Amino acid sequence: MNPTLLNNHTLAQLPATVTTPSYGRRELSAGIIHLGIGAFHRAHQAWYTEQVIEAGARDWGIIGASLRSPTVRDQLAPQDCLYSVVEKSNAGEKVRVIGCVQDVLVAPESPATLLEAMAQEDIRIVSLTITEKGYCHDPASGALNLQHPDIRHDLDNPQAPKSALGFIVYALQERRKRDLPGFTLLSCDNLPNNGKLLERVLFEFAEQVDAELAGWIRENTRCPCTMIDRIVPATTDADRDALQAILGVRDNAAVMAEPFSQWVIEDNFLRGRPEWDSAGATFVEDVEAYELLKLRLLNGCHSLLAYSGYLAGFETIADVMAEPAFAAMANQFLASEASAAVEAPHGFDLQTYRQQLLERFSNRALRHRTWQIAMDGSQKIPQRWLGTLRHQLESGGSIELLTFALACWIRYVSAVDDAGNPIEVSDPLAREMKAICDAHRDKPKELAGAFLQFAAVFGSDLQHSQRLQQALTTWLTSIGKHGVLSTVRMQMEKSVA
CATH class of the missing domain: 1.10.1040.10 (N-(1-d-carboxylethyl)-l-norvaline Dehydrogenase; domain 2)
Structure with missing residues (x-):
C-alpha cells in the first residue's frame, strides 16, 4: 500500500514542530523561472524566496524547469510541489516545508511549453543551477564551445533547444517579437564570476543566431554575479524514511542541508528583485x-x-x-x-x-x-x-x-x-x-x-x-x-x- 504523501491536503496534519507555509498558496504568482531545479536550488534559493513570500511578497513564486530528467517533477507533482528542507546538525534536525514552487516543467517533454513560460511578461528573473558543464564552455578559457553537441543542436533547432543558453536566447527572441522587456539572469552555480561567464557565453550564442538580437539582449538583460554556499548532500531512502517518521506522511522530494547558508549577490537587476536580504542574503557591488x-x-x-x-x-x-x-x-x-x-x-x-x-x-x-x-x-x-x-x-x-x-x-x-x-x-x-x-x-x-x-x-x-x-x-x-x-x-x- 502506497503511503500518504505530503500535499496541500495533508499539510495541516503535520506536527507543530514543522514550519509550514502560513500564506495561501493560491495567492502566489510566478516571477521567477529556475532552470535546473535540483536539490541545491530547493535548499538554497527557494528557501530564501520562501521567507520573502512569508513576509508578504506574493509575486515571486517559482516555476522550476528540468532540462534533462523528469525525476524532480515526478517527485513534486503528486505533492502539489511541496517539499521539506531538513537542516541536519550534530545537535539535531529542523524541518521546514517550502511552498513557493508552483510548477515544474520538463524541457525535453515539451520545449515549447518552457519557452512560452519564459516569454511571459510577469517573469522578471530566470535563475540557474545547471552545474559547471551546463554552460557549454571551455573551462580553461571561458569561451562558448561552439562544437558542443547541445549548442550545435540548438543553433539548428530554435523551436526545440536542449541547453540553458538555447532556451534563454530563444525566449528572449520571443519577448523581443512581443515588444516585452527582457529579464535578469541569475547564475547560482559554483563558478568564479558566474554572471560574467553567463553573459559571455549568452552573447556568443546570440551572435550565432542574429547580431541584431544579440544587441537587443545586451540592452535588455542583466547578469549579476553571485556567491552561493550551503552543503546539500544527496537525499537517500533512509533520509526519506526518517523524515516520514517525523511528518507522518511521505515526502519523496525532501532535501537535506546543513544549518549554515550564505548568498552574496551583486545588486544589478533589470526589473526588481525579491528582498532576499530580509532572509539573510547579502547584496554588494562586487561579489x-x-x-x-x-x-x-x-x-x-x-x-x-x-x-x-x-x-x-x-x-x-x-x-x-x-x-x-x-x-x-x-x-x-x-x-x-x-x-x-x-x-x-x-x-x-x-x-x-x-x-x-x-x-x-x-x-x-x-x-x-x-x-x-x-x-x-x-x-x-x-x-x-x-x-x-x-x-x-x-x-x-x-x-x-x-x-x-x-x-x-x-x-x-x-x-x-x-x-x-x-x-x-x-x-x-x-x-x-x-x-x-x-x-x-x-x-x-x-x-x-x-x-x-x-x-x-x-x-x-x-x-x-x-x-x-x-x-x-x-x-x-x-x-x-x-x-x-x-x-x-x-x-x-x-x-x-
Whole structure:
C-alpha cells in the first residue's frame, strides 16, 4: 500500500514542530523561472524566496524547469510541489516545508511549453543551477564551445533547444517579437564570476543566431554575479524514511542541508528583485572577494578531502575528518595555501571562517558522500585549485597540498582506488583522462607531464612550470607506493616535526 504523501491536503496534519507555509498558496504568482531545479536550488534559493513570500511578497513564486530528467517533477507533482528542507546538525534536525514552487516543467517533454513560460511578461528573473558543464564552455578559457553537441543542436533547432543558453536566447527572441522587456539572469552555480561567464557565453550564442538580437539582449538583460554556499548532500531512502517518521506522511522530494547558508549577490537587476536580504542574503557591488573565499577555501578544501578521502576508502566528508591526519591536512590547507591566495572583504574574519569550515566538514549528521563531491572534477578544479595554484607559483608560495590534491584527482580519474577497487568516474572528460592514465601507467613523471599538457583543464601555461611538474611527480610516486592515507599521515608527521 502506497503511503500518504505530503500535499496541500495533508499539510495541516503535520506536527507543530514543522514550519509550514502560513500564506495561501493560491495567492502566489510566478516571477521567477529556475532552470535546473535540483536539490541545491530547493535548499538554497527557494528557501530564501520562501521567507520573502512569508513576509508578504506574493509575486515571486517559482516555476522550476528540468532540462534533462523528469525525476524532480515526478517527485513534486503528486505533492502539489511541496517539499521539506531538513537542516541536519550534530545537535539535531529542523524541518521546514517550502511552498513557493508552483510548477515544474520538463524541457525535453515539451520545449515549447518552457519557452512560452519564459516569454511571459510577469517573469522578471530566470535563475540557474545547471552545474559547471551546463554552460557549454571551455573551462580553461571561458569561451562558448561552439562544437558542443547541445549548442550545435540548438543553433539548428530554435523551436526545440536542449541547453540553458538555447532556451534563454530563444525566449528572449520571443519577448523581443512581443515588444516585452527582457529579464535578469541569475547564475547560482559554483563558478568564479558566474554572471560574467553567463553573459559571455549568452552573447556568443546570440551572435550565432542574429547580431541584431544579440544587441537587443545586451540592452535588455542583466547578469549579476553571485556567491552561493550551503552543503546539500544527496537525499537517500533512509533520509526519506526518517523524515516520514517525523511528518507522518511521505515526502519523496525532501532535501537535506546543513544549518549554515550564505548568498552574496551583486545588486544589478533589470526589473526588481525579491528582498532576499530580509532572509539573510547579502547584496554588494562586487561579489569577487566573497566568491574567491568560497571557491578557494571551502570548495578547494572540500574537493581535496573528497578525492583523497574516497581513494582511502572513506564514504563521507565527516568520515574523512574523523581521521586526525586528514583533519590536520584540511586545517593546514585552509590556513596556508588557500588563505594566501585570497583577500578578505573589509570586516571579514578569515580565521573564524576557516574554523567554521572545519566544523561544517565535521557535521556527522550530514552524510555528504565523497563520491558526490568528486563528480565533474575536470569542470571544477580550474576554479577550485588552479587559480590558487597560479597565485602561489607567481608569488613563490607553498604548493605542497595543492599538488597533493591534483595527484589525488589524477589517481581518482584513473578509475581505481587504493584498494584496487574500480571507481565510477562521473565526468564529461572521463574517457580522455582515463586514456592519459592508461598511457602512462606506473610512470609518474610522464603522467604528471601529460596531465599538465591537457589544455581542456590546465590551459597552456602550467605545463611550463618545472616546479609544479616535479612536485606532482613526487606525490604521484608516493601515492602509488604507499597509498593516500599513509602518504597523508607521513606528510602531517613531517609538518609537525
